[in-house]
Amino acid sequence: MLTRLPAAPWTARSDLAMLVDALGPDNLRWVGGAVRDTLLEQPVKDVDAATPLLPDDVLARLATAGIRAVPTGIAHGTVTAVLPDGPVEITTLRRDVATDGRHATIAFASEWRDDAARRDFTINALYADPRTLEISDWFDGLADLAQRRVRFIGDPVQRIREDHLRILRYYRFQARFGAELDEAAEAACAELAPTLKGLSRERVAMELLNLLALPDPAATLARMDAAGVLPIALPERSAEGIALLHQLIGWEQAHAMVPDPLRRLAALLPADPRPAEQAAARLRLSTAQRKRLALAAGRQASDRDDPRALAYRLGRAEALDRLALTGGDPSPLAGWDVPAFPLKGGAIIARGITAGPDVARLLRTVEDRWIDRRFPGPDATAALLDEVLAADRRS
Known part of the structure; x- marks a missing residue:
C-alpha cells in the first residue's frame, strides 16, 4: 500500500513551492481531494491545504512573500492564496465544538489528527507533506481507498447527526469512488433520512445535481430510493x-x-x-x-x-x-x-391585410407550413404566403 503520494503534475507546480516557502514546510499539508484523486490516478481539479497557523498569520506570511491572499472564509479559518497556476484554499486546523445538523461551531486546533477527525470520510482525511509527499493517515483511509470503500470516520450515526448533508455526500462519494458497500454507513443513512428535511433546499439541490453529473449514478439512486432517502430529497420523483x-x-x-x-x-x-x-x-x-x-x-x-x-x-x-x-x-x-423564420408581419400587411389578429393568425399558419416543409428559403416562404392568402380568401 502506498504511504507516499506519487509525483503528479500539480505536485511539481513552482507556485506551490512558493506557497510552501512562504508558510514553512512544517506548517502546511496538502489535504482532501487532491491527495485522494492523485492516489486514484484521477485528474486533480483543486488543491487544498491545511495549516496549524492562525488565519492572520497566514495572511501576514503570504503578504510578506508577495502572494495575493483573499479571506474567503476567514470566520472558519480559510484563506485563498491566488497563485499563477490556480488558487489554493488554506484552512487552519479545526475541531468541532458544537453541531446542530446544519451548522457547526468550530475552534482552531493545533494537532493534525484533530483536524482529520472532524472530516466526513476516511478517504478525505489523508494529508501529504509538501516536501516528502509522505501521507499521514489516522483512520485507515488508505486501506479504504484501496478497497474502494467509502466509510465515515467514527460512528456514522453521530457523524450524520453533526451534518445531515453527509447523507447525500455519502451517496455521491460512494457513486464516484465506491465498489464495496459499507453496511454501517448504508444503515445510518437510511435511519436518519428524515433529517434531510431540515437542510436548506439549495444544499440539497447542489448535492443532487453533483451526484447526477457522475458517469453512472443510477445504481446509487436506486439504493437511495430503496433506503427512503430519495423520497425525502426528491418527493416529486416518479415510480x-x-x-x-x-x-x-x-x-x-x-x-x-x-x-x-x-x-x-x-x-x-x-x-x-x-x-x-x-x-x-x-x-x-x-x-x-x-x-x-x-x-x-x-x-x-x-x-x-x-x-x-x-x-x-x-x-x-x-x-x-x-x-x-x-x-x-x-x-x-x-x-x-x-434557422430564423424569414417572414415578418409587415409582409402580410403589404398584401392588403389589416394590421391586427388576422396578421398574427396568418403568420402562424405560414410558419407551421414552413416548418413542415423543412425550413425553405425566403423565396419559397413567399410562395407559402401566397398559398395561405389564397386559401384564406377562398374560405
Whole structure:
C-alpha cells in the first residue's frame, strides 16, 4: 500500500513551492481531494491545504512573500492564496465544538489528527507533506481507498447527526469512488433520512445535481430510493424514474453525450410539467433551469418524429432533452443551426391585410407550413404566403 503520494503534475507546480516557502514546510499539508484523486490516478481539479497557523498569520506570511491572499472564509479559518497556476484554499486546523445538523461551531486546533477527525470520510482525511509527499493517515483511509470503500470516520450515526448533508455526500462519494458497500454507513443513512428535511433546499439541490453529473449514478439512486432517502430529497420523483434514468444513461453513452445533471433530474420526474415545476421551485433552481425542467417534463413519444421541428419550437438544448428522454435520434441536429423564420408581419400587411389578429393568425399558419416543409428559403416562404392568402380568401 502506498504511504507516499506519487509525483503528479500539480505536485511539481513552482507556485506551490512558493506557497510552501512562504508558510514553512512544517506548517502546511496538502489535504482532501487532491491527495485522494492523485492516489486514484484521477485528474486533480483543486488543491487544498491545511495549516496549524492562525488565519492572520497566514495572511501576514503570504503578504510578506508577495502572494495575493483573499479571506474567503476567514470566520472558519480559510484563506485563498491566488497563485499563477490556480488558487489554493488554506484552512487552519479545526475541531468541532458544537453541531446542530446544519451548522457547526468550530475552534482552531493545533494537532493534525484533530483536524482529520472532524472530516466526513476516511478517504478525505489523508494529508501529504509538501516536501516528502509522505501521507499521514489516522483512520485507515488508505486501506479504504484501496478497497474502494467509502466509510465515515467514527460512528456514522453521530457523524450524520453533526451534518445531515453527509447523507447525500455519502451517496455521491460512494457513486464516484465506491465498489464495496459499507453496511454501517448504508444503515445510518437510511435511519436518519428524515433529517434531510431540515437542510436548506439549495444544499440539497447542489448535492443532487453533483451526484447526477457522475458517469453512472443510477445504481446509487436506486439504493437511495430503496433506503427512503430519495423520497425525502426528491418527493416529486416518479415510480418509473430510476428505470428511465438507466435508459437515459444508455442513450448518452450510445450517442457520446456528456452527462447532463438537469436532464437526468428530469428523468426522475413524471412526464408532467406540474411536478417538475414544483420540484424546481422547492429546490430553488434558477429561472432558466426551471423552464428547461418543465419543458423536459412535457415530453411525449411524438417528439421523436421531427427533431429539427422540435429544436425550432423549443430550442436546441430543450429538444435534445426531449429526444434523450424518449429515446429519439439526435443525429438530425448534429451540425445544424436552428434557422430564423424569414417572414415578418409587415409582409402580410403589404398584401392588403389589416394590421391586427388576422396578421398574427396568418403568420402562424405560414410558419407551421414552413416548418413542415423543412425550413425553405425566403423565396419559397413567399410562395407559402401566397398559398395561405389564397386559401384564406377562398374560405
